[in-house]
Amino acid sequence: MTTHISTLGELLTSAGTQWRVYDIGRRITKIDKKQFDQIENTQVPYPYPLGGHALMAIQFWDNQATLDPYVWFLKFPLDEQSKLNIASRDHFASMVIEALGTQLTGEAAQGKLDNNPYVYTPNANKLAAFNALMKCELKRPASKYYETVEQYFTSHGQTDWQSLALQGLADYALRLAHGQNQANLMALWSTLPAQVQSPLAAMLEHVSISTELTEFLQTQLHAHLTTDNLAGAINSFRAMSGSHGLGLIAQSVDQLLASEQSLEADILLTIAGRGWETLTEPDRLYTFMDKAAQNSQIEGLFESIFADLVAIPILRPHVLGLLRAQNRSETLSRAIGRLFS
Structure with missing residues (x-):
């Protein structure tokens, strides 16, 4: 392998590894190799930006490997159009080649990238969810903590919840x-x-759950909104948000926005972070942003939500369209005005 490597895909392939890429910023989502190649060549924007960065996990393994695959957790800056900062990618690739040469796997590679500026450690929830997903994809046994959780649910909660591990x-x-x-x-x-439901919801948001479970959680969401149980409503929505039943998720977003709790910062941030795909519908986006403009709990909440959503490629034209929208509410117009003050 030479230093004439133009993409991370080339770097990994040239080193004789098999590899996969996942976004782990918003929801753990596999990025296929064709799309990743387009991202690396700045032909398309990064699909799931978070805080102006691409947060990704690259899993790779030697063709002859018998051990678990290696994983790089990487954080690269994006430009204003959410396209990859090529200079940062190239810098990382050159540091890898300098530190590891052609040997990306094996004992010699351990710890060599610990101080690399593009390597980061995801939070505990993301690490646990990613590890669980990898074990399933590789058809490996679950962790030693799984049986205790399975027993807890089999016994209908009769065992001590404090013995459950994330x-x-x-x-x-x-x-x-x-x-x-x-x-x-x-x-x-x-x-x-709550000490079980909340972290479990944080795991389920990365899972494509069944339609049956999605419908069940939607019913739970409605019940929690009726009884003013904010935490229960948020947990139910988070748990269903990874479902392929986008219509059910959209209905649930509408329920949240129509509820008396709709101005709560936690509700708004949960929709932005987990239900963003439903906001391509103009009326729903308008309602959501109008609610964000009305929130007075957190200073700058509207501005941060606007910045987050406008960076997402599928939402960018819709969010920018709000700047030209006619008949905006006075509150939303003032909030948009603050973006330029």
């Missing part, structure tokens, strides 16, 4: 199709202590 909850979330796992989850969901 990694075990992640493994359970990725294995809902096993045995009675989904049925047991649905039976126990509404009575789960």
Whole structure:
């Protein structure tokens, strides 16, 4: 391998590895190689920007490897159009070549990139969810913490919830199709202590759950909104947000925006962070941004949500369209005016 490497894909392939790429900024989502090549060549913007960066996990392994794959957790800056900063990518690639040469795997590679400025450590929730997903994709056994969680749900919560580990909850979330796992989850969901329901929801948002479970969680969401249970409503929405049932998620966003809790910062931030795909519908986006403009709990909330959503390629034209929208509410017009003051 020479230093004439123009993309990370070339670097990994030239080193004789098999590899996969995932976005882990918003929701853990696989990025196929064709799309990743287009991203690296700035032909398309990064699809899931977060805070002006691409947060990705690159999993790779030697063709003869018997050990678990290696993973780079990387954070690269994006430009104002959410396209990859090529200079940063090239800098990372050159540092890899300098540190590792042609040997990206094996004991000699361990720890060589610990101080690399583009390597970062995801939060505990993302790490647990990613680890659980990798074990499923590689058909490896779940972690040693899984059985305790499975027993907790099998016994309908009769065991001590304090014995449950985050990694075990992640493994359970990725294995809902096993045995009675989904049925047991649905039976126990509404009575789960917050210390279990909240981290479990954080795991489920990375899972393409079944339509049955999505509909169940939508019913739970409605019930929590009716009883003014903000935390329960947010957990139910987070847990369903990774479902392929986008119509059900859109209905749930509409329920949240029509509720008395719609101005709550936690509701607005949850929709922006987990339900952004539903905001391509102009009326829903307008309602959402109008609610954000009315929020007075957090100074600068509207501006931060606007900046977050306008960076997402599928939303950018719709969010920019708000700047030209006629008949905006006075509150929304003032909030948009603050963007330019």
